[in-house]
Structure formats: structure tokens, C-alpha cells
Amino acid sequence: MKTTIATLxxxxxxTGMAFAGEHxxxxxxxxxxxxxxxxxxxxxxxxxFIAAAEANEMVEAVVLDAGxxxxxxxxxxxxxxxxxxxxxxxxxxxxxxxxxxxxxxxxADIPVIVTNSNIAEQxxxxxxxxxxxxxxTQGSRSAEIMCDKFKEMGIxxxxxxxxxxxQPGYTTAIERAKGFEDRLPExxxxxxxxxxxxxxxxxxxSQKVMEAFLVKYDDIDGVxxxxxxxGVGALNAAKxxxxxxxxxxxxxxxxxxxxxxxxGEYWGSIYQSPVDDAEAALQTAIDVLExxxxxxxxxxxxxxxxxxxxxxxxxxxx
Amino acid sequence: xSGLTKQNIGSFLARQGILVAFALFxxxxxxxxxxxxxxxxxxxxxxxxxxxxxxxxxxxxVVISGNLDLSVGSMMSFSTIVVLDLHDKIGPTLAIPAMFxxxxxxxxxxxxxxxxxxxxxxxxxxxxLSAIHGxxxxxxxxxxxxxxxxxxxxxxxxxxxEIIGIPVPILIFALLASVLGxxxxxxxxxxxVYAVGGNGTAATFSGIRRARVVFSxxxxxxxxxxxxxxxxxxxxxxxxxxVGQGLELEVLAAVILGGASLLGGSGTIxxxxxxxxxxxFIQNGLLLVGLQFYVQYVVTWVIIILAVWLDIAAKRGKxxxxxx
Amino acid sequence: MKPGTLSxxxxxxxIWGFIALELIFFTVAGEFLSVSDKAFMDVDNMLLLFKQSAxxxxxxxxxxxxxxxxxxxxxxxxxxxxxxxILLDSMTWPIFAGLGDAVxxxxxxxxLAVGTALGALNGLIVWKTxxxxxxxxxxxxxxxxxxxxxxxxxxxxxxxxxxLVDFAEQQFLGLHTATWFLLIVTAVIWFLMNRTVHGRxxxxxxxxxxxxVNAGIRVGPHMMVNFMIIGxxxxxxxxxxxxxxxxxxxNDGELYELWVIxxxxxxxxxxxxxxxxxxxxxxxxxxxxLLRKGLAHIGADTETVNLVxxxxxxxxxxxDRQLNLKGKEELKV
Numbered sequence: 001m002k003t004t005i006a007t008l009x010x011x012x013x014x015t016g017m018a019f020a021g022e023h024x025x026x027x028x029x030x031x032x033x034x035x036x037x038x039x040x041x042x043x044x045x046x047x048x049f050i051a052a053a054e055a056n057e058m059v060e061a062v063v064l065d066a067g068x069x070x071x072x073x074x075x076x077x078x079x080x081x082x083x084x085x086x087x088x089x090x091x092x093x094x095x096x097x098x099x100x101x102x103x104x105x106x107x108a109d110i111p112v113i114v115t116n117s118n119i120a121e122q123x124x125x126x127x128x129x130x131x132x133x134x135x136x137t138q139g140s141r142s143a144e145i146m147c148d149k150f151k152e153m154g155i156x157x158x159x160x161x162x163x164x165x166x167q168p169g170y171t172t173a174i175e176r177a178k179g180f181e182d183r184l185p186e187x188x189x190x191x192x193x194x195x196x197x198x199x200x201x202x203x204x205x206s207q208k209v210m211e212a213f214l215v216k217y218d219d220i221d222g223v224x225x226x227x228x229x230x231g232v233g234a235l236n237a238a239k240x241x242x243x244x245x246x247x248x249x250x251x252x253x254x255x256x257x258x259x260x261x262x263x264g265e266y267w268g269s270i271y272q273s274p275v276d277d278a279e280a281a282l283q284t285a286i287d288v289l290e291x292x293x294x295x296x297x298x299x300x301x302x303x304x305x306x307x308x309x310x311x312x313x314x315x316x317x318x
Numbered sequence: 319x320s321g322l323t324k325q326n327i328g329s330f331l332a333r334q335g336i337l338v339a340f341a342l343f344x345x346x347x348x349x350x351x352x353x354x355x356x357x358x359x360x361x362x363x364x365x366x367x368x369x370x371x372x373x374x375x376x377x378x379x380v381v382i383s384g385n386l387d388l389s390v391g392s393m394m395s396f397s398t399i400v401v402l403d404l405h406d407k408i409g410p411t412l413a414i415p416a417m418f419x420x421x422x423x424x425x426x427x428x429x430x431x432x433x434x435x436x437x438x439x440x441x442x443x444x445x446x447l448s449a450i451h452g453x454x455x456x457x458x459x460x461x462x463x464x465x466x467x468x469x470x471x472x473x474x475x476x477x478x479x480e481i482i483g484i485p486v487p488i489l490i491f492a493l494l495a496s497v498l499g500x501x502x503x504x505x506x507x508x509x510x511v512y513a514v515g516g517n518g519t520a521a522t523f524s525g526i527r528r529a530r531v532v533f534s535x536x537x538x539x540x541x542x543x544x545x546x547x548x549x550x551x552x553x554x555x556x557x558x559x560x561v562g563q564g565l566e567l568e569v570l571a572a573v574i575l576g577g578a579s580l581l582g583g584s585g586t587i588x589x590x591x592x593x594x595x596x597x598x599f600i601q602n603g604l605l606l607v608g609l610q611f612y613v614q615y616v617v618t619w620v621i622i623i624l625a626v627w628l629d630i631a632a633k634r635g636k637x638x639x640x641x642x
Numbered sequence: 643m644k645p646g647t648l649s650x651x652x653x654x655x656x657i658w659g660f661i662a663l664e665l666i667f668f669t670v671a672g673e674f675l676s677v678s679d680k681a682f683m684d685v686d687n688m689l690l691l692f693k694q695s696a697x698x699x700x701x702x703x704x705x706x707x708x709x710x711x712x713x714x715x716x717x718x719x720x721x722x723x724x725x726x727x728i729l730l731d732s733m734t735w736p737i738f739a740g741l742g743d744a745v746x747x748x749x750x751x752x753x754l755a756v757g758t759a760l761g762a763l764n765g766l767i768v769w770k771t772x773x774x775x776x777x778x779x780x781x782x783x784x785x786x787x788x789x790x791x792x793x794x795x796x797x798x799x800x801x802x803x804x805x806l807v808d809f810a811e812q813q814f815l816g817l818h819t820a821t822w823f824l825l826i827v828t829a830v831i832w833f834l835m836n837r838t839v840h841g842r843x844x845x846x847x848x849x850x851x852x853x854x855v856n857a858g859i860r861v862g863p864h865m866m867v868n869f870m871i872i873g874x875x876x877x878x879x880x881x882x883x884x885x886x887x888x889x890x891x892x893n894d895g896e897l898y899e900l901w902v903i904x905x906x907x908x909x910x911x912x913x914x915x916x917x918x919x920x921x922x923x924x925x926x927x928x929x930x931x932l933l934r935k936g937l938a939h940i941g942a943d944t945e946t947v948n949l950v951x952x953x954x955x956x957x958x959x960x961x962d963r964q965l966n967l968k969g970k971e972e973l974k975v
Contacts, residue, residue, distance in 0.1 A: 043460030083678040096889035169798030449952025455945035612791030619785025639772025
């Protein structure tokens with residue numbers, strides 16, 4: 001692994017120098033996003049990205065949206081390669097299907113930065129850097145938040161948890177689920193995860209999934225959702241069914257999640273800003289182009305937030 | 319009871335196949351899981367079917383008049399987002415009529431294109447599916463819409479309230495179904511809808527203004543969509559831009575299950591309600607016996623084909639089609 | 643000039659006029675709005691246009707036959723996804739373990755066979771029950787999608803085979819592999835529709851089914867063959883696309899049926915059957931992809947793309963009807 005990173009650093013250095021030689025002026029950076037408009041996080045990310053690109057006079061940005069369709073995203077990668085942009089940032093719709101397209105960019109000597117959700121292992125060698133949250137850590141932090149609360153309530157010996165995951169096949173969803181499911185038995189060995197279903201990052205879908213869980217199980221003590229949008233959907237289902245005392249823990253703290261925490265209905269989450277996410281991605285691309293040494297995995301920090309410490313955080317804007 | 323010959327029973331079974339299938343499903347699921355017929359569960363199924371059901375009522379009119387409406391899901395997202403946004407800007411009392419007015423405008427536009435310009439309804443509503451989605455994103459700026467202060471508003475009543483122990487969405491669904499059912503079955507307008515769908519040209523010659531009837535059907539459909547959007551918005555007090563995505567096909571499936579012919583001219587509100595309930599109970603029943611949601615797709619496929627097949631087989635008096 | 647020739651020419655020409663308009667508009671607008679230094683009508687960009695049109699385009703050729711028949715097939719997106727799952731999954735089946743890269747053609751054939759079979763099932767139901775194709779395929783659109791999910795739950799099915807990817811990324815005489823498939827399919831279906839008895843029958847059935855029956859055409863088997871063709875083409879589309887990407891999500895291909903139908907209608911095929919041309923469908927496919935590409939080129943955002951695509955669809959339908967009316971008036975003179 002070390003050699004790969006070293007080679008990566010070397011190649012990025014090379015492309016960086018090549019870039020400095022060829023241009024001398026502006027750098028053109030293309031981005032193909034997953035599905036803008038499907039939720040607030042992605043929309044805020046896009047706005048922040050455009051703002052950051054406009055603020056930097058060295059950068060021209062080509063901003064594209066794949067609309068969640070992997071075929072369209074691959075076409076956009078091809079278009080960006082054909083337009084000979086200096087670097088491409090990709091927010092993958094499918095962590096595996098885009099790998100050949102990423103390889104194509106690499107073969108055309110265009111460095112690719114993956115943002116927000118990483119592509120699968122096999123693609124790592126074609127990527128200049130990944131910029132985004134550490135989702136495995138996020139998952140394990142959520143497990144800790146939930147376990148601590150159960151201990152405080154004294155039910156960590158028998159609590160039952162249901163788990164609503166993000167969109168299947170999406171690396172963020174897989175990693176968060178893995179982080180949570182690996183960590184929970186370590187900190188709370190007697191808590192059981194009784195069921196897991198995908199909520200596709202969608203509040204309404206998650207609400208339906210939770211309605212089904214409530215029909216199926218009489219005793220649910222905790223819900224872990226892959227993001228707050230789904231967490232709030234599950235909360236709405238529980239409220240409608242009049243089931244109280246369930247501990248909700250999410251990730252990617254949305255404004256709705258923050259508000260639900262203020263009302264005391266929602267216990268905790270992970271604080272992650274789309275503005276940080278977008279700016280980090282752009283900065284990583286610029287660093288790569290300037291030939292700086294960029295780590296292969298470039299994480300930004302995402303702390304725990306619960307009802308106890310939420311005063312330390314401002315309300316998310318999305 | 320002397321008329322109950324074997325043939326009559328057969329033809330009854332075929333004609334009311336959908337009711338028979340419904341009864342069989344209910345019995346099967348009840349035997350498989352005791353909780354299925356639990357009043358709480360039944361109430362839950364009807365409540366969560368109400369949004370789909372309200373939309374299906376409007377689409378029933380459109381389908382009987384011989385057209386299609388694929389834009390209802392996209393339009394429902396629009397209504398939901400608009401009413402949530404306006405709620406915080408101008409208050410619920412004004413937001414609700416404003417949202418209804420805007421949604422009816424969309425319905426009027428479709429009605430104009432299909433009714434007066436005589437454009438093909440499949441393509442028009444397909445185009446509107448995409449265009450309205452664009453409109454919704456423009457309105458919301460792509461952000462989720464949430465009511466800021468969820469405690470201080472009475473807006474939740476349409477989706478979460480109860481009157482004499484019955485959830486309000488069920489009451490709205492029932493009320494709308496009765497009113498629209500009466501309009502369709504008992505008024506001159508209802509007869510015109512059947513006439514236009516059954517044979518458009520004949521209807522024109524008999525003095526019915528086809529364009530106006532089609533226009534009214536789409537207006538009716540958009541009214542139902544607005545109502546569904548209101549229930550949805552009130553239920554969750556916040557929403558994504560894609561809340562209604564894909565609902566158009568579920569709605570169509572429910573209407574077809576209810577026996578409305580896509581060629582127009584047949585179908586009733588009562589049967590559509592049955593179609594909606596079948597979909598809802600199948601989903602819930604499969605869940606209770608521990609099957610995944612996608613098994614429901616396969617089951618729906620089989621019963622749609624069987625229901626429609628038996629229906630037309632009864633009409634033509636032969637099981638197999640006469641196609642050479 | 644025979645009566646109607648002008649209108650036919652106008653109708654056939656309309657889509658190409660629209661494409662020319664798009665090219666001019668995006669080239670000019672691109673000069674002002676695009677960040678890229680490259681012209682929109684760059685050769686490489688146009689080559690990509692063909693390649694990117696392939697997934698929808700291949701299916702659209704089959705849909706044209708179906709719609710000329712007066713039927714419709716809403717299940718193509720689900721067939722596409724199911725065949726992709728079969729393609730990628732079968733490469734890892736233990737029974738093929740000894741084959742090495744020779745598993746690739748085996749998996750292709752398997753996927754194509756499954757697609758043809760699913761199409762045949764649709765066709766058989768339409769034939770034997772007499773239920774309208776819209777309802778039959780609306781049902782199987784749900785049913786086949788259910789099968790996709792049952793195969794692998796909600797997880798994606800993945801198998802990245804670099805030999806396969808390299809083949810799919812080949813360019814022969816400048817054209818990508820996917821483009822070749824699109825062109826060959828277009829040529830074959832054109833031949834089928836214009837030079838064979840089957841093609842003549844397809845138009846005859848769509849034009850007047852009763853007359854076709856009287857003329858001794860066996861309508862049922864004919865329609866079933868057409869459903870097998872579109873099933874095969876949906877599978878071929880999946881084979882072409884997923885050979886290059888190597889991973890399929892269970893909801894891939896959703897809404898494809900709608901884009902395919904849009905392309906066919908843009909090409910002037912009537913939903914009521916009896917009329918339609920393969921070459922114009924090809925134009926319709928290019929027009930849609932060009933619109934997407936062009937809007938991205940000038941930096942339009944998501945909401946504008948949705949709005950414009952929807953409205954253009956309705957506008958083209960309106961124009962098409964006006965042109966048809968003109969044709970009828972001419973016939974009277």
C-alpha cells in the first residue's frame with residue numbers, strides 16, 4: 001500500500017509539473033455530481049462548490065450533475081476528458097461502475113479526485129486522491145453515541161436496535177453500516193440489531209421502512225439511520241404510531257435532525273458540513289494540480305453531536 | 319336462487335374477479351399471520367394507502383375519458399413542496415388555497431394540451447413529468463422544505479389528526495371517494511366522461527363537447543393530486559423534492575386493478591378504491607409474513623394480468639383471445 | 643410529386659432540422675457560455691455523441707417495431723437491468739470457472755437469451771390473453787423489476803473484467819464498440835422493416851388490424867416475435883453498456899422505457915401504430931442525447947434541464963401534429 005501511495009504521489013507530482021509547464025494561467029476543473037436536488041446536502045454542496053470556485057480566480061469550474069444515473073455520469077466523464085479539463089472531481093453514483101471511466105481519465109493524464117463517497121478498492125490505483133468524510137469512523141461513532149445512551153438509561157443489557165441504511169451499493173452507505181455494525185458489539189455486546197433495511201437516503205422511503213418495523217416488532221429501543229434525513233423519516237413514523245422512548249441516532253446532521261434534537265425527540269448524530277466537503281474537494285484538486293503532496297485519503301473531521309453538546313455547534317444550513 | 323347455474327357462478331367470478339381475489343388474499347394473509355386483521359393494522363394500511371388512493375380517484379376520471387396521466391407523481395411533489403414553502407411565508411390559511419390554485423393551473427395546462435389541442439396524453443404527461451420536476455427544483459432551489467415551527471401550527475391535522483378515532487387522511491379519502499363516485503355515477507357530467515372515453519367521435523356527434531370534458535377530467539385529477547400533496551405535507555411537515563417520484567405507475571396499477579380499461583369508457587370509483595386497498599393490503603400482508611417489499615412487485619404483476627384477463631374474458635365469453 | 647410526398651418529407655426531415663438547430667444553437671451559445679475551449683462540434687465530441695446514444699438507441703429500434711404494430715413495451719428498463727445482472731453474475735458462476743476469459747461470450751449469449759425469453763413471455767401473454775400490451779408490460783415492468791431485486795436483494799451486482807472493459811472501450815475506424823453495435827442494429831432493423839415480409843406485415847397490422855387478419859397475417863405470432871426482438875435488443879443494450887462499467891444497481895434502467903418512447907415519438911412514430919421509420923427514430927435518439935450534452939455544455943443546471951426536456955417534448959408533439967394536418971389538407975387538393 002505504501003508503494004502505491006508513493007507512486008501516486010510521484011504521478012501527481014509529475015502531472016502537477018506538467019500542468020505548470022503547459023498552462024501558466026487558469027486551471028479548469030470539472031465536477032460530476034451524483035444527484036443534485038434529491039436532498040439538501042447535495043444542493044448545498046453544489047452551491048458551496050460553485051461559490052468556492054468563483055472566489056478563486058485561478059479556477060474555472062465545469063459543474064455537471066448525473067441525476068443519479070450511472071450511464072449519464074459515465075457520459076459526463078467522457079465529455080470532461082474530451083474537453084481536456086485539467087482535473088476531474090467525481091461524486092460517484094455507483095462506487096464500482098465508474099471505475100473504467102476513472103481509468104480512462106487517468107490514461108488521458110487527467111487526475112481524478114473522488115469526493116464525498118469513495119469508489120471501490122479496485123479503482124484506488126486510478127485516483128489521485130479521495131476527499132470526504134471518514135465514513136467507517138462515522139459509523140463507529142454513531143454506535144458509541146447509541147451505546148453510551150443505552151448505558152445511561154440502563155438498558156444496555158437487552159436493548160434492540162433496527163438499522164436503516166443508505167442506498168445499497170453506495171460506498172458511504174456500506175462504510176457507515178460496517179462501522180456501526182463492527183463497533184456496536186465491541187462497546188455494547190448485549191445490544192442486538194434485529195433488522196436492517198435500506199432507506200435509500202430518502203425520508204419517505206425511510207418512513208415506510210420504519211412503519212413496517214413498527215408493525216413487525218413490539219420492542220424497539222433504538223434506531224440507527226445512515227443519515228438524519230432518514231432518521232427523521234423514521235422518527236415521524238414512530239410519532240405517528242405513538243411509540244415513545246426510542247433512541248434515534250443518525251449521521252450527517254441535517255437541519256431537521258438538529259431541530260428534532262432541540263425538541264428532545266432525536267438523540268444524536270454526526271456533524272458533517274457539505275460546505276467543508278465541497279471546499280475540501282476543490283482544494284484537493286488544486287493541490288494536486290499544483291503538484292503538492294496530497295494523501296490518498298484526505299478526510300475532514302466529522303465530530304459527534306448529541307442533545308448534550310449540540311450547543312457547541314451552529315444549526316446546519318441544509 | 320334458481321338463477322344460480324354453474325355458468326352464472328362462473329361469469330360472476332370472472333366479472334367480480336377482483337373482489338374474489340381480494341377476499342382470497344385477505345383470508346390467506348389472515349391465516350398466515352393473526353395480526354393481519356388486527357384493527358390497528360387495518361387502520362394503518364388504509365391510512366398509508368390514502369395518499370395513493372386520493373390520487374387514483376382523479377386518475378380514474380382521466381382513464382375513463384380515454385387518456386393517461388403520468389404526471390401525477392411529479393405534480394404531487396410540486397404541491398407538497400409549494401404548500402410547505404408557503405406555509406412559513408404566508409401562513410397555512412393562505413398557503414393551502416394558493417397551492418391548490420397553482421396545482422390546478424398545471425392540471426388546466428395539461429387539460430388544454432390534451433383536450434383542446436388534442437395532443438397525445440401519454441407524451442404530454444410524460445413531458446410534464448419532467449417539466450414539473452424542473453419547476454419544483456426551481457421553486458425549492460433543490461433544498462428540502464421543512465416547516466420551521468412544527469409545534470405551533472394546526473397544519474398537521476390533515477395528515478396526523480384524528481376525528482372520532484379515525485385518522486383524517488382516511489376521512490378525506492372516504493369523503494372524496496363518495497363525492498367523486500356520485501359525480502361519476504349519477505350526474506350528466508359523469509355520463510359524458512363515459513361517453514367521451516367509450517367512443518370519442520360518437521360523443522362529439524351527440525353534442526358533447528369532448529375537449530371540455532377531457533379538460534375537466536385533468537382539472538379533477540390535479541385537484542386530487544393537490545389534496546394528496548396536502549396530506550403528505552401535513553403528515554411529515556417537511557419533504558424532499560422527489561417525494562412523489564414513481565407514484566404515477568403505482569396509481570395506474572391501482573386503477574387498472576380496479577378494472578378501468580385503458581381504452582377508456584369503463585371503470586368505477588368504487589372499484590378503484592378496491593384496487594388501492596388490494597395494493598396496500600398485499601404490501602402489508604407480505605411484510606407481515608416476512609417477505610421483502612419487492613416480492614410485492616411480482617405478486618402485483620401476476621394479479622394485474624389475471625384480473626384484467628378474467629375481466630375481458632368474461633366480456634367476450636371466451637378465456638383465450640381470438641387473436642390468430 | 644405524389645400527394646403526401648411533401649408532408650412525408652417534412653415529417654421525416656423535421657427531426658433532422660431539429661438536430662441541425664440544436665447543433666447551431668449549442669455551438670453559438672457554447673462560445674459565450676461554455677468554460678471549455680473546445681468547440682461543441684468537435685469530432686471527438688460527435689463520436690462520443692453516437693457512443694452515448696447507444697444504450698437508449700439500441701432499445702429504441704425495437705420499440706419502433708412494437709409501436710408500428712400499435713403496441714407499446716414499458717418493461718424494457720426492467721429487462722435491461724435483469725440482463726445486466728445475468729451478464730455480470732454469470733461470469734462468476736462455478737460451472738464456468740474453467741473457462742477463463744472464454745466465459746465472456748458465454749455470459750453474453752446467456753444474457754441475450756434471457757432478454758429474448760422475457761420478451762417472449764410478454765408477447766405470449768399479449769397474444770394468448772388479448773390483454774392490451776400497455777397493461778401487460780406495465781405489469782411485467784413491475785414483475786421483472788421484482789425479479790431483479792429478488793436475485794441479489796438491494797445490493798449491486800458487480801464483476802469487473804478488464805479484458806471485457808478493454809474490448810468495450812475499443813475504437814475501430816474511429817468509432818467506439820458501442821457505436822458499432824448501434825449502427826449494426828439500426829441497419830438490421832431497417833432492413834427488416836423495409837425489405838422483408840415481416841416488416842410489411844408490421845405496418846399492415848398497425849394500420850388496420852382487421853384488414854391484416856383478413857389478408858391472412860397471423861397477428862399473434864407476429865407480435866410475439868416483435869416482443870422477442872425488443873427483449874433481445876434490451877439485453878443487447880445491457881450487454882454493450884455493462885461490459886464497459888461492470889456493476890449494476892437493481893434500480894438501473896428505471897425510466898429508460900420513457901426515454902426510449904420519447905426518442906421514438908420524436909422520430910415521428912405514431913402511438914396508434916401503422917407509421918414510423920427506423921432512420922427517423924435514429925434521429926430522435928440523437929436529438930435527445932444532443933439536447934442533454936448541449937445543455938451540459940452551456941452549463942445549464944438540473945432544474946433547467948428537466949424543464950427544457952419536458953417542454954421540448956410537448957412542443958415537438960405539437961409541431962408534428964401541425965405538419966400532419968398540412969399533409970392531410972394537401973391530400974384533399
